[in-house]
Amino acid sequence: xxxxxxxxxxxxxxxxxxxxxxxxxxxxxxxxxxxxxxxxxxxxxxxxxxxxxxxxxxxxxxxxxxxxxxxxxxxxxxxxxxxxxxxxxxxxxxxxxxxxxxxxxxxxxxxxxxxxxxxxxxxxxxxxxxxxxxxxxxxxxxxxxxxxxxxxxxxxxxxxxxxxxxxxxxxxxxxxxxxxxxxxxxxxxxxxxxxxxxxxxxxxxxxxxxxxxxxxxxxxxxxxxxxxxxxxxxxxxxxxxxxxxxxxxxxxxxxxxxxxxxxxxxxxxxxxxxxxxxxxxxxxxxxxxxxxxxxxxxxxxxxxxxxxxxxxxxxxxxxxxxxxxxxxxxxxxxxxxxxxxxxxxxxxxxxxxxxxxxxxxxxxxxxxxxxxxxxxxxxxxxxxxxxxxxxxxxxxxxxxxxxxxxxxxxxx
Amino acid sequence: xxxxxxxxxxxxxxxxxxxxxxxxxxxxxxxxxxxxxxxxxxxxxxxxxxxxxxxxxxxxxxxxxxxxxxxxxxxxxxxxxxxxxxxxxxxxxxxxxxxxxxx
Numbered sequence: 365x366x367x368x369x370x371x372x373x374x375x376x377x378x379x380x381x382x383x384x385x386x387x388x389x390x391x392x393x394x395x396x397x398x399x400x401x402x403x404x405x406x407x408x409x410x411x412x413x414x415x416x417x418x419x420x421x422x423x424x425x426x427x428x429x430x431x432x433x434x435x436x437x438x439x440x441x442x443x444x445x446x447x448x449x450x451x452x453x454x455x456x457x458x459x460x461x462x463x464x465x466x467x468x469x470x471x472x473x474x475x476x477x478x479x480x481x482x483x484x485x486x487x488x489x490x491x492x493x494x495x496x497x498x499x500x501x502x503x504x505x506x507x508x509x510x511x512x513x514x515x516x517x518x519x520x521x522x523x524x525x526x527x528x529x530x531x532x533x534x535x536x537x538x539x540x541x542x543x544x545x546x547x548x549x550x551x552x553x554x555x556x557x558x559x560x561x562x563x564x565x566x567x568x569x570x571x572x573x574x575x576x577x578x579x580x581x582x583x584x585x586x587x588x589x590x591x592x593x594x595x596x597x598x599x600x601x602x603x604x605x606x607x608x609x610x611x612x613x614x615x616x617x618x619x620x621x622x623x624x625x626x627x628x629x630x631x632x633x634x635x636x637x638x639x640x641x642x643x644x645x646x647x648x649x650x651x652x653x654x655x656x657x658x659x660x661x662x663x664x665x666x667x668x669x670x671x672x673x674x675x676x677x678x679x680x681x682x683x684x685x686x687x688x689x690x691x692x693x694x695x696x697x698x699x700x701x702x703x704x705x706x707x708x709x710x711x712x713x714x715x716x717x718x719x720x721x722x723x724x725x726x727x728x729x730x731x732x733x734x735x736x737x738x739x740x741x742x743x744x745x746x747x748x749x750x751x752x753x754x755x756x757x758x759x760x761x762x763x764x765x766x767x768x769x770x771x772x773x774x775x776x
Numbered sequence: 777x778x779x780x781x782x783x784x785x786x787x788x789x790x791x792x793x794x795x796x797x798x799x800x801x802x803x804x805x806x807x808x809x810x811x812x813x814x815x816x817x818x819x820x821x822x823x824x825x826x827x828x829x830x831x832x833x834x835x836x837x838x839x840x841x842x843x844x845x846x847x848x849x850x851x852x853x854x855x856x857x858x859x860x861x862x863x864x865x866x867x868x869x870x871x872x873x874x875x876x877x878x879x
Contacts, residue, residue, distance in 0.1 A: 521839065556840075558864075584861065586840060588851070600840075600862075601855045630842055657837060 365394045368678075369452060369462035371442055371621070373399035375407075375755065376653025376667040377468035378430045382757030383675045385432045396436040396460065398452070402427055405496060406750060407524075408664065408743075411531055411700065413499035414491075415539045416507075420500055422747075430755045442469070445625035447646040464648050464678060467627070467634050469619035471524050471654040471662055477615035478519055480590035490592060490610045493532060494524065505609065506539070511548025512608030517597050518555045519587045520615040522631075524654060524662045527709070529553065529613055530560060530570055531700040537577045538702030552580040554597065554605060559583050563716035565774070566709055569733045573701060616662070618655055633657035638713065639690040641674045648681070650674055660693035660713060668754060669694040672764040694766040696722075698743035706739035708732050712766040718773060723762050725770030732771065782808040787871075794867070794874050798829065801871030809869050817869070821857055823848045825870040838863065838875040 368384060370377045381397050388395065409423035431437050441455030445465065452460045473494045475481040481490060491505065492498035516533050533553050540549040553560070553574065559567040560574055560581055574581055588600045590612075596604045618632030627634050627645060635644040636656040643649035652674050653667035660666055669691070676689035693713030700706050708730045709717035719733040729738050753760060777796060780789050783804035788796040793809075795801060806825055807817045815821070827846050831838055840863050844851035851862075858865040867874055 520841065586851075586855075600851050601859065629837060630845060631839075659837070 366392060366463045367461060368393060368395050368464045368466070369460055370395070370397040370466045370468060371399075371445075371452065372468035372470055372619075372653075372655065373397050373401075373427050373431065373437070374404070374468065374470050374653070375664045376470070376655075376671065377466070378404070378427070378755050379668065379671045379757050380466055380468065380652055380674065381435050382430075382432055382755070383671060384678070385435050386757065387675070387679065390434065394436065395434075396438065397431060398438045398440060398442055398454065398460070399427060400439065400441040400455070402439055404430060404755075406747060407494075408750070409747060410493055410496060410499045411528055411535065413496070414493055414502040414506055414532075415535050416503055417535075419503075420496055423496065425751065430751075442619075442621045443624065444621060445627060445649070447625070447627070447643075447649060450648065462648075464650070464681065465646075466650050466652055466674070466678075467622070467643070467655050468652045468667075469621055469655045471616045471618055471633075473524075473614040474617050475612065475614040477617070478587060478590060478612075480592055481612060481614065483592050485592035489595065489608065490590065490612060492612050492614055493528075494613065502611070509609065511540070511545045513550045513552065513606060514609050514611065515552045515554060515597065515605060515607035516611045516613070517585070517587055517605075518557075518613040521556060522662055523613050523616040525697070526561070526661050526663075527697045527699045529555075530574075532611065533579050534573070534577060534702040535700055537579060550580075551578075552582060552605065552607075554582045554585045554587075556586045557583060561717075563711070565719070566711075566717040566733060569707070569719075570699075573707075573735065577702075622655065629657050631657075638693065640677055640687040641670060641691055642677070642681075642687065650678060650681075658691075658693065661695040661697065663695055663697060664750075664754075665696040666694070668760075669696075669764045671757075692765050694764065696762075698739060698746065700740065700743055701735050704740050705735050705737055706743050707735050708739045708742070710766060710771075715766060715768070715771075718771040720771035722770060725767075792868075792874060795871040798832065798871045801829070805871065806869045810865075813865055815858065815865070815869075818857075820849065821866075821869070824854070824857060824866055828866055828870040829872060832867075832870070832872040838867065 385395050404425050404427040406423040409418045412418040443453040487501040491502040540546045560570040561567045585599050589598050596606050598604050622628035622632045634651045636651040638658050654662040673689045673691040677687040696710045711717040721728040722730045722732050777788050779786050787800045810817045854862040
């Protein structure tokens with residue numbers, strides 16, 4: 365039996381296990397997936413928890429429910445990959461051999477990388493919403509908060525889901541307006557980027573949105589430390605911003621397993637060919653999802669589009685054919701903007717988010733870089749699609765490669 | 777494509793003033809570019825620029841954190857060398873593309 369080993373059973377790893385298991389000859393190939401945790405989180409849902417739109421039970425299911433039966437599942441910590449010997453060492457000392465390896469160990473939040481974050485005030489006046497624990501703690505806090513300075517701060521680039529912080533401040537604005545205390549809440553969005561987003565046309569649209577909602581944007585702020593007693597965040601060039609409640613997007617880093625394996629850059633992301641998704645060090649190692657150091661968003665949609673390309677390339681590699689499928693960095697993100705509306709962006713390595721319609725040119729139903737109700741419904745329906753179609757590796761009626769059809773080069 | 781003249785040499789630049797071809801770069805060009813932003817280049821600055829050029833050539837992703845771990849200076853030092861935009865200015869003076877740290 366030849367062996368395919370998948371490290372990580374999150375969005376990327378689960379999709380890949382389903383796709384491969386369906387396609388491969390079961391007499392010839394054994395598919396194994398390793399993950400240390402048994403719970404699968406619907407991560408796009410974390411954003412809604414602080415505002416009571418979702419609760420914890422809306423975003424968790426057992427990982428095992430989504431692995432096809434017949435795939436070997438091992439719940440164990442991963443120590444390291446020994447690429448020269450085609451072996452993976454697990455935390456309990458056992459060793460797994462592979463013919464092909466897929467690394468899908470994702471990215472993690474690392475509040476420990478910023479001095480002052482993890483202290484007595486963690487989950488009292490400082491919260492994250494990238495973990496279910498943080499999101500639930502923030503929900504509890506917001507319920508009885510009477511107002512003051514709410515600061516959202518992005519610690520470092522890159523981070524998972526680059527639109528989530530924008531969505532967070534927009535939803536917070538709507539939440540406090542509904543509670544009748546909007547005039548008592550001062551919302552500030554602090555980012556190391558030069559504007560609300562990275563690319564010019566989307567930044568223009570999103571800056572306008574923030575302005576309309578009276579959300580202050582502080583750009584070019586690179587967080588050095590937090591003084592949780594004085595309640596200020598400090599940048600490397602010694603600017604201080606005071607807060608009453610701080611929502612932090614902690615430093616994101618890849619798995620330490622990647623570092624122990626000598627496969628990563630200094631943020632522990634695996635060095636990956638951005639088109640073939642093959643590791644730069646070993647021909648039989650491929651990388652999917654947030655674990656890769658690709659110059660595109662760390663997001664589920666990217667993992668989904670990349671999975672189609674990776675599937676083709678692994679099938680080629682198994683048959684000793686050249687890797688002809690090329691990933692274009694395609695990302696597609698809904699942006700919740702509050703009051704039952706949302707925006708949508710669609711882009712890749714070379715094309716910035718542009719206005720237009722998606723997925724059908726001229727028809728939609730979704731509007732790109734437009735704030736509409738239908739975009740919001742798209743986001744809400746997506747949770748069902750995620751659990752029932754996407755994770756199970758079923759076909760979606762959208763293209764893996766980005767298309768220019770339906771896009772325009774400027775905002776009307 | 778626009779061009780600009782630094783230290784008697786005409787170089788191609790993009791809309792934001794970043795050099796298009798890193799091979800046209802030399803220290804004199806860097807010094808004049810820095811002067812435009814009110815920065816007097818020292819040996820320490822040049823060390824950072826050369827580190828960035830080497831990293832860019834290897835195709836590495838450039839972040840402030842990466843430069844902070846280079847051993848040349850720490851992040852705080854980097855801010856003192858290039859006030860107001862350590863990576864934005866240092867990459868410009870190094871004649872390499874502006875790093876797209878995040879999309």
